[in-house]
Amino acid sequence: ALLDRCDRRELLEPVYSEGCMLRRNQAMIDRAQVLISVYDGSPGGTGSTVRYARSRGLTVLPVWV
Numbered sequence: 001a002l003l004d005r006c007d008r009r010e011l012l013e014p015v016y017s018e019g020c021m022l023r024r025n026q027a028m029i030d031r032a033q034v035l036i037s038v039y040d041g042s043p044g045g046t047g048s049t050v051r052y053a054r055s056r057g058l059t060v061l062p063v064w065v
Contacts, residue, residue, distance in 0.1 A: 025049040035060045 003009065012027055013020050025045065029035065035053040037060055039046045053060050 021045055022048065026052060029053045029056060029058065032058060034058060036063060037061070038063045038065060 010027075012024055022045065025048070029049065029052050032053070035050065035058050037046065037050050037053075039050055039062060041047070050060055
């Protein structure tokens with residue numbers, strides 16, 4: 001139902017493969033103007049994405065939960 005409401009879809013990779021989540025995150029950042037993140041500072045994919053966004057000069061808006 002959610003996909004039916006999308007204005008546009010973009011398929012980056014047809015199947016799961018090693019590193020596909022990192023490539024997906026980088027593709028999202030490359031197309032973004034601002035990153036809104038829920039991130040607690042722990043290592044992992046979210047931290048990598050936040051660092052990548054900052055390296056690209058994006059404004060990173062943290063949401064603290």
